[in-house]
Amino acid sequence: MNKGVPVQERETSQDIERAAAAWVARMDRAPLTASEAEELTKWLAADRRRRGAFIRARALWMRSESARALGPQYEPENFQLAAAAPIERRRPMMKWSGALAASLVVVVMLVATLQMPTAYATAKGEMRTVPLGDGTTVTLNTDTHIKVYDDDGQRRIRVLRGEVLIEGAGAASPTFVEVDGKQLEGAAATFVVRKLNDQPAQILVQEGRVVLAQEKQATMPLSANTGASLLEGKEQGWQLRALSYGQLSRELAWREGKIALQGETLAEAVSLYARYSDTPIVIADPELAKAPVTGLFAVNNALGFSRAVANVFDADVRQEGERIVIAARH
Structure with a gap:
């Protein structure tokens, strides 16, 4: 032997x-x-x-x-014992x-x-705050869906759709985030990740430092009061922009249940409201749709918003079934 x-x-x-x-x-x-x-x-x-x-x-x-679990072809009769x-x-x-x-x-x-992820979601018009432990909290805006993974003690958040505020300023370890196939890391940071329909992914950093990973390029650090939008097409990089305190406050007004407008057109404002409500707002006059709107409005009061802007622009508001119509007076 x-x-x-x-x-x-x-x-x-x-x-x-x-x-x-x-x-x-x-x-x-x-x-x-x-x-x-x-x-x-x-x-x-x-x-x-x-x-x-x-x-x-x-x-x-x-x-x-x-x-x-049983698949689309499941038929109970086929599984009964003769x-x-x-x-x-x-x-x-x-x-x-x-x-x-x-x-x-x-x-x-x-x-x-299996390390199964934990899913969190909100319905249209709903907002939800979830503590993840270790000093990290996520707040989901309307119609948002995320998954949280624990990869051997390392937290990773995948943003599937919507808008989420990640607050980890007091966290002991960094938070890793994935959106549109891109990776980012937030170290003691508070930042927003957006993935809205027909729009590129966006990152808004309020506090701390967020590092964006880039293919075949060096990582890109973002400091406080900075925004980044994912470029479409072959570039697949990030476009950066500085954010003033006022801009960032308006971007985060949804945490207080508000929509903050600063010169957006009425059509753009109506598009924002569509994220929060199933009640459509229709602008009957194309010229009225181009009018700039400024103000702070409640996200859950589409009719109140419509009446307020109609009063400013000397327009009429009427309800037709389940929709609200804003029309210029002739």
Whole structure:
């Protein structure tokens, strides 16, 4: 017996399930790089058990994400056991039950292994504040959806849509954020991340320092009173702009349930209100739509806003069914 050669322990099924779950979680965070994809291919090829574990982990992840555990083709009638003689069916039924029990053990093990994100969302017109611990708080504006991940003790927030204020000035560790596939890091910072329909992603820094990651370029630090908009097209960089105290206060007026306008057109103001209310405001006169509006208005009072601007511009307001119409007087 050769005592100088150590015996290599065979990878257990539990180790494989854990590794498969880690791969699926990594793929959910961001698309795999070329080197990571090659590493995954080699890992799958090294042991035939790994492919099955990987498929099971992906299936479980998809169920947790979309709540479609049985799939769109599920038909209860197709899964009913046909009636038959008890003696003839008893033994196969016992085998089927044993297989189901084994499958449930795998599912329970995977649930315990996967690092599932916590989702937070608001409906239109709703605002919600959530403490995340470690001195970090997030406030979700209207119609916002985010996911919060705990990657080995490192917090990561994915902004799927809407607008979120992240307050981490007193946090002991940085907060990592992902929006539109871009990464940023906030260290002891208070900042806003926006992902609105038909608009580029935006970052507004109120306090502290936020670092933007850039492909093939050095990182870009943002200090307080700075905004950044994601450039569209091939550039895929960030366009920076300085923000005055007044500008930043107007941008954050939604925290107080207000919309702050400083010369925006009436059409732009109506577009802002559409984010907070399902009651449409219609401007009947194209020239009136170009009129500049200034003032502080409640986000939950579309009719009050319409009456206020109509009074300023000597216009009429009427309600037609579920919509509000602002029309110039002739």
